[in-house]
Amino acid sequence: MNIDNIKKEFPIFSNKIHNNDLVYLDSANSSQKPLVVVNRIYDFYTKEFSNVGRSVHYLSVAATNLYEKTRSSVQKYLNAKDKNEIVFTKGATEAINLVASTFSQEFLQEGDEILLTELEHHSNYVPWHYLRKSKGVKINFAEIDEHGDISIENIEKKITPNTKMIAITHLSNVTGAILPIKEITQLAHSKGIPVMVDGCQSAPHMKLDMQDLDCDFYAISCHKMYGPTGLGILYAKKKWLDNLPPYQGGGGMINEVKKNDISYSELPNKFEAGTMATAQVIAFDESINFLNKIGIDNIISHEKKLLDYGEEILRKNNSVKLIGNPQKKGAVLSFTIDGIHPHDIATILDEDGVAIRAGHHCCQILHDKLGLTASARASLGVYNNKDDLDKLNESINNCKKIFNK
Amino acid sequence: MNIDNIKKEFPIFSNKIHNNDLVYLDSANSSQKPLVVVNRIYDFYTKEFSNVGRSVHYLSVAATNLYEKTRSSVQKYLNAKDKNEIVFTKGATEAINLVASTFSQEFLQEGDEILLTELEHHSNYVPWHYLRKSKGVKINFAEIDEHGDISIENIEKKITPNTKMIAITHLSNVTGAILPIKEITQLAHSKGIPVMVDGCQSAPHMKLDMQDLDCDFYAISCHKMYGPTGLGILYAKKKWLDNLPPYQGGGGMINEVKKNDISYSELPNKFEAGTMATAQVIAFDESINFLNKIGIDNIISHEKKLLDYGEEILRKNNSVKLIGNPQKKGAVLSFTIDGIHPHDIATILDEDGVAIRAGHHCCQILHDKLGLTASARASLGVYNNKDDLDKLNESINNCKKIFNK
Amino acid sequence: MNLKELYQEIILDHGKNPRNLGKFENFNKDAKGHNPLCGDKVHLFLKLDENKKINDISFEGQGCAISMASASIMTDLMKGKNERQVKELISKFLEMIKEKDDIESNLLNDDEKTKLMSLGGVKNFPMRVKCATLSWHALSSALDDFQKKVTTE
Amino acid sequence: MNLKELYQEIILDHGKNPRNLGKFENFNKDAKGHNPLCGDKVHLFLKLDENKKINDISFEGQGCAISMASASIMTDLMKGKNERQVKELISKFLEMIKEKDDIESNLLNDDEKTKLMSLGGVKNFPMRVKCATLSWHALSSALDDFQKKVTTE
Numbered sequence A, B: 001m002n003i004d005n006i007k008k009e010f011p012i013f014s015n016k017i018h019n020n021d022l023v024y025l026d027s028a029n030s031s032q033k034p035l036v037v038v039n040r041i042y043d044f045y046t047k048e049f050s051n052v053g054r055s056v057h058y059l060s061v062a063a064t065n066l067y068e069k070t071r072s073s074v075q076k077y078l079n080a081k082d083k084n085e086i087v088f089t090k091g092a093t094e095a096i097n098l099v100a101s102t103f104s105q106e107f108l109q110e111g112d113e114i115l116l117t118e119l120e121h122h123s124n125y126v127p128w129h130y131l132r133k134s135k136g137v138k139i140n141f142a143e144i145d146e147h148g149d150i151s152i153e154n155i156e157k158k159i160t161p162n163t164k165m166i167a168i169t170h171l172s173n174v175t176g177a178i179l180p181i182k183e184i185t186q187l188a189h190s191k192g193i194p195v196m197v198d199g200c201q202s203a204p205h206m207k208l209d210m211q212d213l214d215c216d217f218y219a220i221s222c223h224k225m226y227g228p229t230g231l232g233i234l235y236a237k238k239k240w241l242d243n244l245p246p247y248q249g250g251g252g253m254i255n256e257v258k259k260n261d262i263s264y265s266e267l268p269n270k271f272e273a274g275t276m277a278t279a280q281v282i283a284f285d286e287s288i289n290f291l292n293k294i295g296i297d298n299i300i301s302h303e304k305k306l307l308d309y310g311e312e313i314l315r316k317n318n319s320v321k322l323i324g325n326p327q328k329k330g331a332v333l334s335f336t337i338d339g340i341h342p343h344d345i346a347t348i349l350d351e352d353g354v355a356i357r358a359g360h361h362c363c364q365i366l367h368d369k370l371g372l373t374a375s376a377r378a379s380l381g382v383y384n385n386k387d388d389l390d391k392l393n394e395s396i397n398n399c400k401k402i403f404n405k
Numbered sequence C, D: 001m002n003l004k005e006l007y008q009e010i011i012l013d014h015g016k017n018p019r020n021l022g023k024f025e026n027f028n029k030d031a032k033g034h035n036p037l038c039g040d041k042v043h044l045f046l047k048l049d050e051n052k053k054i055n056d057i058s059f060e061g062q063g064c065a066i067s068m069a070s071a072s073i074m075t076d077l078m079k080g081k082n083e084r085q086v087k088e089l090i091s092k093f094l095e096m097i098k099e100k101d102d103i104e105s106n107l108l109n110d111d112e113k114t115k116l117m118s119l120g121g122v123k124n125f126p127m128r129v130k131c132a133t134l135s136w137h138a139l140s141s142a143l144d145d146f147q148k149k150v151t152t153e
């Protein structure tokens, strides 16, 4: 599969938006879906549908096999040691809530500290914030440097003897900063602290190797990874999944149920209560196939070229200010324009068919720190090309014209 | 839309299972999907896909409108007073976990009691069981009578001054018993106790009227209601949603986020953290349309005829024992055959293309009470007809032949 | 009317040069509005008489052209209006912005109607509807709140 | 072989008339197996010598024809086997039931192989694989567990 030609795998690009071609630069929000994935959903529902793991009839057995096949594909894609280290959730947000809730029940006490960073998405802050009330836990934030980057030193500074968990993003959805997870994990482990990584933004754009990163938890949203909505993945080392209590309770995650007590299933069922997102899991196998067919190395180099080009033209465009200039940067171009509010930019770009996002991107802490209430963000996917970035720039110029800038 | 002809709306029935026509009698587990629903998913992903509520560009705005349109359709279908009383979850299991977790945080103390019934699905027991450990809450079970039914008297008997919540099924997924929810709610409210209803099995088969039932919470699984997997609904009275703390934390459910504190959104966002199951919600509107087009009254009378017919022929089949003979019964035929284990029945029926479920159907408490480790269950959907039940009976006879019964 | 035309007329003017911007001294009521999705903020200052007639009104805020223009137009319009009039205008405005094509009210002259209706173009943009209504909701809660204080004091 | 043929031969026989059913008196080790999905249960009783050779073995249980037949065939086969032999047979059986078409082991004669392979038909039915392996896993954990006790005592 040739990446330069990949747009044709995505049916949405044959539609017009306000009579313009769609220039989709909102993949950090959610990616478009290749036809193979949509077809898989269609075929599953029309030819093979059944619930998983609960009946012994043909369709159910087949669906169970398909469901577990995706688990194996994800294991391989993440280079996880064990298939049972892959838990399906409804999204990265649920995955992080699962970790915060179960980890705190088993391992946290009043006065313990969680270390986040100023880059974190609300989904990697609110679940930890809950523990302030329920457990009397304290939350610390490693600070960004002037490039919108987090150095290992700034992490180290905030570690105290009470730090019981480091929960950090792999790739910032605003500054694009790629954090040195492997080094952070080494540092943390040397102090006996587990590391939870918010991999939402990294997963579609970077090579993922759990055994190399050696992190304890890794949260992923499938809808940002060319997969269906309503599905996420929690990778967790087996020792954690074995020792954490279950999260939601319901059908499928129990061993024996009595009126006075309940015992729970083995992995992976223990953490998959109730009917899961069967069709979505099964279709996600096609997303993994799709990524594998292009090859992550090709994706990385394609997106790097685009990012460099995008930065180049936007830097040349006066009155556009890029946000963040980290050492290693991925797939995200956030910016402001003096005197034009990001919301107005986004609305006007939209008239030209250019879809970007404006707002705080669920990162209020970061925006506060940067002295902004909002920013504009163009983010990349495999299907983007230089044309898209040229159109972005053109449309920004239209916008400036309207506002007489 | 004519219900006698409805099979043709479901593409799965044009496929063969082991060279036989599919006789699908496992709808209590999960229903098949009509083509309109599958097409909606396809069209959404291929022509309209975007994330909801987060960007101001065209696709995102359109998706947000569609998403909220489903909320309105569900509100109407349930006759809820307010659109914001409809919360989307990943399934009924999550909906019940949400209620148990947030209700206990705000309203439960050590020694308080939750009243369930012996009919409950594990999904309506395990989440309450958790509160034994976390809150020192006690759990009581209203007992079934000899018909596998729960009378209002048996509920009343188990109410104590410490009862703080009654959590009960509307329609048993094993005995088919339909509980007198309206009367139970009246009784409970007269004692100041809220009522949570597990509506998983009732939702596809009964007329739903929240204002008439007057229950406080109602949990639904969309995949049992001719909708996509990975989606559920929690109906809750506004006064509860206003007063309960949020459940999962993440993007979209916050108001303001500071380093030292967080405030939460208004309804309905407060309970919808992270990227939701966008495509599934949007497609579920077609499930509601589909149900409305047939008309719930037609569904009820169609399924009643089938249920009566099924009971009649199975009762005539000697050595088949029906489980449960409740006053009001819906859509479920559970049975055992002397000397043949339910699993063997299900496997042999499957060879004839007849898909039923065998096991404890996530109701171990009930099976214990009935002195069974497992049962066989044939359950009905709109697409079933008398032929299907004749084939069930035929295949049961095959099964008896193999086992020389 | 499409959004771009919109940006070239009244909204751009009010957005760039908002009327009634800044805190004035002897206000006796204030109220804040905040749109968590985009971060838009508005802070209203009011001088109300005992019958809740608006003697003076101004605002501070950060936000897009639409929310700033809306606050600017609103404050211009509300000066001197009594409680009943304010409430009527708020509800007419919200109706217009959410569903109706025009706005009818004896309280408005043609020029004022034109200004308000320039904001009507956001009808099909739910995200922008929130921008346009932010200050109006804040004004509404300021009035209700003032009442509460009066009755409990 | 399809599952129906399967039901007509060895499995039906062992399922209906399980060998080694019931607790015997002087067992010195027992172990339970449980399949939470379907409720199948097996309870093994063993008389092991100090080297974990199986001098006697029996079972009680509730379950489908396949799980009962599997326990019946297994107990028949294991009587008199030493630890190494038991472990080899367990791992060969699990291999066969999960992926392989046949079973190779010097410990088995043709008749025994045929009996075991009659269970191989469940390969493509993950739910039924658990039925067929329930008693085998229980036996395996009984042995491991016995060791632990010996070494810690």
Ligand SMILES: Cc1ncc(COP(=O)(O)O)c(C=O)c1O
Residues within 6 Å of the ligand: A250, A251, A273, A274, A275, A276, B028, B029, B091, B092, B093, B094, B121, B123, B124, B169, B171, B172, B173, B198, B200, B201, B221, B232, B362
């Ligand atoms: C009565 C009942 N309650 C709860 C559930 C749980 O629903 P879900 O698995 O879709 O979360 C089910 C279905 O499995 C059910 O039948």
Ligand SMILES: Cc1ncc(COP(=O)(O)O)c(C=O)c1O
Residues within 6 Å of the ligand: A028, A029, A091, A092, A093, A094, A121, A123, A124, A169, A171, A172, A173, A198, A200, A201, A221, A232, A362, B250, B251, B273, B274, B275, B276
């Ligand atoms: C960095 C980051 N973390 C977490 C999330 C939450 O993911 P989701 O909304 O899919 O649960 C997102 C996306 O919204 C994100 O960009």
